[in-house]
Amino acid sequence: MRLIGPLPTICFGTLLSIPVSLTWAFYAFASSWFVEPTPMNFFMIIAGCCFTFFFGLLCVYRFFISCCPIPEGDLQEGSRGEFYWMISAAFWVLFLNLIVVNHIIPVPMTRILYKILGARVGKNTYFSGTVLDPQFTTFGSNVVVGLGSIIIPHVIEGKRLAHFQVQVGDNVTIGAQATILAGTKIGSGSMVGAMSLVPKNTVIGDYELWAGVPAKFIRKLPTI
Numbered sequence: 001m002r003l004i005g006p007l008p009t010i011c012f013g014t015l016l017s018i019p020v021s022l023t024w025a026f027y028a029f030a031s032s033w034f035v036e037p038t039p040m041n042f043f044m045i046i047a048g049c050c051f052t053f054f055f056g057l058l059c060v061y062r063f064f065i066s067c068c069p070i071p072e073g074d075l076q077e078g079s080r081g082e083f084y085w086m087i088s089a090a091f092w093v094l095f096l097n098l099i100v101v102n103h104i105i106p107v108p109m110t111r112i113l114y115k116i117l118g119a120r121v122g123k124n125t126y127f128s129g130t131v132l133d134p135q136f137t138t139f140g141s142n143v144v145v146g147l148g149s150i151i152i153p154h155v156i157e158g159k160r161l162a163h164f165q166v167q168v169g170d171n172v173t174i175g176a177q178a179t180i181l182a183g184t185k186i187g188s189g190s191m192v193g194a195m196s197l198v199p200k201n202t203v204i205g206d207y208e209l210w211a212g213v214p215a216k217f218i219r220k221l222p223t224i
């Protein structure tokens, strides 16, 4: 397991100061408007501060991953890619997991959340499950990511750290509580059974049903 070093921590702290400053500015502005100490005013200020902080954080994170993308493949120790990963990991372990893993965002808004976090998401695709490292994922249109499923484009195996794209075609259903590991490709019209484990680098063709632990090809699905 890699440790986040002092320099990435300082960089992360500098980036974090942006949403913190925005929240402070909002607080100063709001408390001059909602001066009466009523419960409603208190609630409005707290809710506004939380929204400002997390919205600012998402914007800063998006800006960061656009400017400093983590390269696909293995990350060598001491590399620039590992440095970017450490800063990104600090965002995730401290804040983004709170939103993504705990499903605070209502399902109809999840596509917007994952798009901000870097995923490519087609029309009418929604997420009841969790997508880690969204910048390494692509989803076509009409995809159902089932309740409690998880998509993990990173490989953390002892000292090994790598990221591989997970690509999901159109009209795919990922069953509830399925786990999709790094490098997987799921063709259009396909389905992954509930509670299945799709191992690393699996290629599922178009209109195929896969299920089980590890997931295996079950049968072809109708094309209409």
Ligand SMILES: CC(C)(COP(=O)(O)OP(=O)(O)OC[C@H]1O[C@@H](n2cnc3c(N)ncnc32)[C@H](O)[C@@H]1OP(=O)(O)O)[C@@H](O)C(=O)NCCC(=O)NCCS
Pocket (backbone or CB within 6 Å): 128, 144, 145, 146, 147, 173, 174, 175, 176, 191, 192, 193, 194, 195, 196, 209, 210, 211, 212, 213, 218
């Ligand atoms: C995979 C699935 C689509 C199969 O449904 P089906 O077409 O009716 O197929 P069957 O139930 O006849 O099962 C076909 C074979 O797959 C196996 N199978 C079915 N679901 C499985 C699963 N989740 N894990 C492992 N094996 C599974 C069956 O045991 C059967 O094996 P057999 O032929 O050796 O007896 C369905 O079981 C499933 O998991 N749907 C996911 C729904 C879901 O979670 N949606 C998202 C909600 S948020």
